[in-house]
Amino acid sequence: WIVKLPSARFAAVPENEFAMLELARRAGITVPENRLITTADIKGLPDEARAPGTKALAVRRFDRLAGGEPVHMEDFAQVFGQYPNDKYKSRSYANxxxxxxxxAGEEAVAEFVRRLVFSVVIGNADMHLKNWSLLYPDRRRxxxxxxxxxxxxxxxxxxxxxxxxxxGSRSLAEITPDQMRSFADKARIPxxxxxxxxxxxxxxxAAGWESLEQADLLPKDLRSSIQRQILRVAATVK
Structure with a gap:
């Protein structure tokens, strides 16, 4: 498992990701097993990282087999031969x-588009090159x-x-048919x-958000902001 601790800068980041992972699953996106845990239950943390009531997100590693053997994995900064610090540079989602x-084929592209659209709809600005990866379960394909x-x-x-x-756009306010056609043309895909x-x-x-119990874990202002973003962008994609 990988454990993601609370942010010192932003409120409820583990709860945010926990809710968005479940929302992604409801949108038809493949996500790893995950759970929200209390920081007090994590051994080895300093006391200042174990404040009462704080949560962390535990995500099951998908680069390991059931017996613990590693599965080769490359993020797209590695695929393109770019340094981690260049994860926002030089490339586009079409690349x-x-x-x-x-x-990886047509279904991989379809899944990629689902995740890309989902990220715009929820207002996830941080899907850089290192947040997309390839796995090699058979060590070849x-x-x-x-x-x-x-x-x-x-x-x-x-x-x-x-x-x-x-x-050709970095906007988180809408997704348009022209934008999608431009994306496809640049990627040379249908x-x-x-x-x-x-x-x-x-x-x-949008439908999944309406019944998302995990959203109740979020502070009211954060929950309201996410809802406004989802409803605004989803309304542009028709």
């Missing part, structure tokens, strides 16, 4: 899609890893923009199924 189309680092970041950094260009995937993902995200 990632092009690699997936060539190496890559597959897209489960989704991770789904956090609604816009409430923390208002007016932020996407980490990379999506069809455009025809992509808008349908976008519409379905946006609708499932």
């Amino acid at each position: 990632i899609a092009a690699v997936l189309w060539a190496e 890559p597959v897209l890893s489960p989704g991770y680092d789904f956090v609604a970041t816009l409430p923390y950094i208002p007016n932020d923009t996407l980490a990379l260009s999506f069809g 455009a025809s199924p992509l808008w349908k995937i976008a519409v379905e993902t946006a609708q499932k995200t």
Whole structure:
């Protein structure tokens, strides 16, 4: 398991990611097993990191087999030969899609588009190159890893923009058919199924939010901000 501790800067980040992972699952996205735990139950933490009532997010590692053997994994900064500090530079989401189309196939691209649309809808500005990865379960052919680092970041950094260009835009306010066509053209992949995937993902995200029990774990202002973002963007994807 990987344990993500509370942020010293932003409120309820583990709860935020916990809720967004469940919302992603309801939108049809593959996510790893995860659970919210109290920091007091984590051994080895200093006292200042174990404040009463604080939560951490535990995520089951998907780069390990059942027996603990490692599975080779590459994030897209590694795929493109870029240093971690350059994870916001030089590439676009179309570049990632092009690699997936060539190496992992049509369904991997469809899943990538679901996650990309979902990230815009929830206001996740931080889906940089290191937040997309390939796994090699058979040590030869890559597959897209489960989704991770789904956090609604816009409430923390208002007016932020996407980490990379999506069809020539970094806007978190809308997704348009022209934008999706531009994305497909740049990736050199068929455009025809992509808008349908976008519409379905946006609708499932908005519907899933309405009944998302995990949202009750969030502070009221954070919950309200995420809701405004979801409803605003989902309304543009029709």
